[in-house]
Amino acid sequence: MLSFMTDRLDSLPLPVSKLALGTWAMAGGQLWGPQDEADSHATVHAALDAGITLIDTAPGYGGGLSEEVLGRALKGRRDRALIATKIGSGDLEPAKVTASCEASLRRLQTDCIDLLQIHWFRAGAPLEDVIAAMENLRAAGKVRALGVSNFGPRQIARVQAAGTGWATNQLCYNLLWRAIEFEIVDACAQSGLGILCYSPLQQGLLAGRFKSAAEVPEGRNRTRHFRSDKELSNHDESGHEELTFATIERIRRIAADLGCPMGDLALAWLLHRPGVTSVLFGARNPAQVAANLAAASLKLDGATLAALNAATAELKAALGPNADLWNSASRIE
Numbered sequence: 001m002l003s004f005m006t007d008r009l010d011s012l013p014l015p016v017s018k019l020a021l022g023t024w025a026m027a028g029g030q031l032w033g034p035q036d037e038a039d040s041h042a043t044v045h046a047a048l049d050a051g052i053t054l055i056d057t058a059p060g061y062g063g064g065l066s067e068e069v070l071g072r073a074l075k076g077r078r079d080r081a082l083i084a085t086k087i088g089s090g091d092l093e094p095a096k097v098t099a100s101c102e103a104s105l106r107r108l109q110t111d112c113i114d115l116l117q118i119h120w121f122r123a124g125a126p127l128e129d130v131i132a133a134m135e136n137l138r139a140a141g142k143v144r145a146l147g148v149s150n151f152g153p154r155q156i157a158r159v160q161a162a163g164t165g166w167a168t169n170q171l172c173y174n175l176l177w178r179a180i181e182f183e184i185v186d187a188c189a190q191s192g193l194g195i196l197c198y199s200p201l202q203q204g205l206l207a208g209r210f211k212s213a214a215e216v217p218e219g220r221n222r223t224r225h226f227r228s229d230k231e232l233s234n235h236d237e238s239g240h241e242e243l244t245f246a247t248i249e250r251i252r253r254i255a256a257d258l259g260c261p262m263g264d265l266a267l268a269w270l271l272h273r274p275g276v277t278s279v280l281f282g283a284r285n286p287a288q289v290a291a292n293l294a295a296a297s298l299k300l301d302g303a304t305l306a307a308l309n310a311a312t313a314e315l316k317a318a319l320g321p322n323a324d325l326w327n328s329a330s331r332i333e
């Protein structure tokens, strides 16, 4: 049974579902490979039919393609969805913020964005002016709620100092990526920011898509789990490929003992973590939506949570507190 978060984002017209749909992969392209638009529409409809309200996109996903696809998919059903989109780090100055929002509204074929988030902080960007521009958009009724994404404690402090009523921080969080537990979870709690967890299946690794690092496709093997000699890699580390796959095997065994798919266990674990407002899984077809929804009714007892903590602690320590999934010189401070 899908549940809803009601204590944050209460300015929105619908309650926020604790499982949400991410639409990055619906842009296909080099990172995700071919994606049929009809499958994307069916995926969005399956999510809405199941009671999912929150759907996340960004201008940066396929240069606006993900927003366009979502806009077309929501034709006639806009009132059933809460749309979250973003302002890219290249648009962090007031005039560009407004232009980016207007372009998103056009692509999404709507007159109001439910949650507008700063996608990534950029060092040197005039954050306080950007915040003021976003608050103007909210005051003008073009945006209902404001959030950030990939913000660390010092960046959160600047947002809290400059603005009022910011709702969420969207962050990478999953059993193979627990970096936000070092300090960001507490910083969010202290600032009243709900956490939207992205890549909760570590881009398919936790759904058991790949048996070894060699099988992981180009667009997904550029995270800091992997060696830096990959085609699209931006970091300069040796990665933790063996440990990552050993950790997946430990999680897979815990899931097998419980008699549930590993992906369900990974999503359910997040639903049991403190501070989590919603878990944004990516899906490319209705079958993936249906499979992932089972996580909503999976109750994990203390022994299972302790076993998952133990199974993933070594990888958490090896990857350390840098919460930037892709870069050694962290953009998250």
Ligand SMILES: NC(=O)c1ccc[n+]([C@@H]2O[C@H](COP(=O)([O-])OP(=O)(O)OC[C@H]3O[C@@H](n4cnc5c(N)ncnc54)[C@H](OP(=O)(O)O)[C@@H]3O)[C@@H](O)[C@H]2O)c1
Pocket: 021, 022, 023, 024, 025, 056, 057, 119, 149, 150, 170, 171, 197, 198, 199, 200, 201, 202, 203, 204, 205, 207, 209, 263, 280, 281, 282, 283, 284, 287, 288, 289, 291, 292
């Ligand atoms: N704020 C940010 O900086 C940021 C960064 C990343 C993501 N996000 C958001 O978070 C959303 C989700 O993250 P994500 O898409 O990166 O990763 P994810 O949700 O961890 O993984 C999505 C992938 O997992 C596989 N999958 C999903 N359900 C499955 C199932 N039931 N069985 C088997 N495989 C399954 C699919 O792989 P296949 O493609 O192989 O089918 C899917 O594309 C994005 O769409 C985006 O909205 C935000």
